[in-house]
Structure formats: C-alpha cells, structure tokens
C-alpha cells in the first residue's frame with residue numbers, strides 16, 4: 443500500500459529541535475556552564491508544560507475526569523501551547539479516538555500495534571489522518587468551551603509567544619549577562635521542549651509496550667511505575683485505559699502521580715470540582731477477572747486442568763462475594779457518616795462491621811493470590 447505523503451514541517455521541526463538539544467545545549471554547558479537559576483527554571487518549565495498536557499489536555503479536556511475553574515483552564519491552555527502538542531481540541535479529539543479504537547492499526551491515530559516508532563513519533567511525520575484531520579465530531583463539548591476554542595484559533599501565535607516569550611522574559615529577568623539569556627533560551631526553551639514532547643510521546647509508545655497488565659489484557663496498555671516518573675504519573679496506563687474517566691492514573695497513595703496530586707490540591711482550594719473516582723469494587727473485580735483469565739490460559743496446558751479450574755472458580759466466586767459485601771457496608775458507612783440523626787453507637791457498630799468485612803475480604807484476596815500461584819506450580823496435584 444502506498445504510504446501517505448510526508449509532512450515536511452513536522453519532520454524538519456522534530457529533527458532540528460532534536461539536533462539542537464543534543465548539540466547546542468551540551469556545547470553551551472561545556473563552554474559557559476549553566477547556572478542553578480537556569481536549572482531551576484528548566485525544571486519549573488518542564489512541570490508547567492508537562493502538567494498542562496496531563497492535567498489539562500488529558501484528564502480535564504479529553505476525559506472530563508473533573509471540572510476546573512476558568513483561571514485554571516487558561517493556565518493549562520497557555521501551558522499546552524508551550525508544550526507544542528497541537529491544540530487542546532485536536533489533541534483531545536485524537537485521544538478520544540485512541541481510547542475508542544485502541545490498537546486498531548488504521549483507526550487508532552497512534553496504534554502501538556504499528557510498532558514503537560509509529561506510536562512514538564512516526565504517526566505525526568506522514569499525513570495518516572488525511573481528510574479526517576480537522577474532524578472534531580467527537581469533541582462537540584470542547585467546541586462549546588470558549589477557552590479551548592480561543593486556544594485552537596490562536597494556537598500558532600500562542601506557541602511562538604510561549605516558546606520564545608517565556609524563556610526570553612525569564613532569561614532577561616533573572617540573568618546578569620546576555621550569555622546567560624542564551625543559556626536560558628537553550629535550557630528552558632530548546633531542551634525543555636524536546637524532552638517534554640518525548641516524555642508525552644512515551645505514553646503512546648512505551649506505555650503500550652513495556653510493563654504489566656493487571657486490570658485488562660484486552661488492549662496493549664501497560665502499567666509502569668518507572669515511566670510514571672517521566673510522565674507526571676501517566677505511566678499507570680493499563681489502569682487508565684480501562685477506567686479512563688478516573689482523575690487518577692496511579693491509584694495507590696504511593697504511586698507517583700503528580701497530576702493526581704495537583705488536581706486534588708486544586709480541589710482543596712476550590713479550583714477543581716467533581717473529581718471522578720472509580721469505585722473500589724470495579725477496580726478489584728477487574729483485577730481478579732484479569733488474573734482469573736491469565737491463570738486459566740496457563741492451566742489449560744497443565745495436567746488435571748479441569749479439577750484445578752473448578753477450585754479456581756470456587757475461590758474466585760468467594761472473593762467476589764466478600765468484596766461485594768464489604769463494598770455494600772462501605773457505602774452504608776459513608777451514608778451513615780453524612781446522617782447527623784444517626785446515633786453514635788449505630789455508627790460505631792457499622793464501623794466495626796466494616797473493619798471485619800474488610801479484613802475478611804483481604805484474607806480471601808491473599809488466599810486467592812496464593813491459590814493462583816500454587817495451581818501453576820508443576821508439583822501441585
């Protein structure tokens with residue numbers, strides 16, 4: 443099949459910016475040396491551009507995982523132009539297609555099934571979208587958003603203004619010499635742009651190739667705590683693909699997900715609201731079901747498969763039952779806490795029941811995990 447035409451503007455831009463980042467940036471460092479101020483501004487600009495994409499483009503606009511105050515939306519709209527990843531409208535529309543058609547080599551705009559290079563950057567180097575570029579039928583809600591549309595209409599101007607303006611103004615404000623201004627342009631301008639772009643691109647490429655799949659194996663998305671470090675928490679991509687409207691990607695408190703923390707912090711001061719969270723019951727059920735399917739596939743190749751399968755299903759049903767009972771009492775407890783008419787002793791009785799059921803579910807969960815491991819051992823009979 444004939445390949446679509448090359449988009450030369452993108453090819454030249456990505457090549458030149460990358461070349462400048464690997465030649466000019468180190469050359470200045472070795473010749474003049476970067477100051478602490480340079481590095482501090484670089485880190486701040488990395489986070490500003492990165493979080494504008496993850497908390498703004500991705501979780502706010504593409505997935506509507508929460509609502510944000512217009513002031514926050516302006517900050518993200520400007521930061522998104524700074525990150526140079528197309529307008530929020532275009533980005534979100536593409537991303538919604540990615541979720542709806544994930545892994546489809548033709549329909550998914552950055553299908554990982556087409557390989558690392560294609561999903562990382564290749565999809566932007568040729569006109570793969572053709573006539574459908576500019577079709578925003580799946581983003582009517584965003585077309586009604588004045589801030590998103592302002593950014594979309596004035597995108598190029600905002601790109602130039604932020605990418606040259608921010609490093610230049612900060613350079614002029616914080617430098618003592620013209621050389622230091624150049625250093626700022628190189629570090630907070632060039633290196634920051636190239637790195638923040640490739641860090642986001644890793645979510646489309648590496649986060650669909652490298653890592654585990656605890657929540658679903660129906661698509662290529664992976665959970666990878668290491669990638670989360672570079673992607674402002676977006677490395678928990680397997681969870682994200684199944685529960686896309688959750689404002690969190692890393693759901694445990696120790697999961698590195700600064701995007702989740704910033705959204706929570708904004709909610710605490712009234713700048714964000716309606717944070718969507720997936721109920722624990724659905725999360726745990728998805729995990730148990732995925733493990734069940736994995737073990738079943740592996741068991742089929744072992745002796746006494748039928749007996750083992752029966753045992754596995756029994757434990758699985760028991761786990762779901764305990765999870766369900768625990769979650770229904772959890773709901774009751776949440777309601778009870780809101781009810782000021784309820785007696786204190788009734789609330790504490792419910793609390794006790796809740797704790798007991800949680801312990802019973804956790805014990806069953808351990809037994810379930812242990813059984814899965816034991817059944818797959820060749821010595822087990």
Ligand SMILES: [Zn+2]
Pocket residue numbers: 540645646650663679683
């Ligand atoms: Zn994805």
Ligand SMILES: [Zn+2]
Pocket residue numbers: 500504505537541682686
């Ligand atoms: Zn997404």
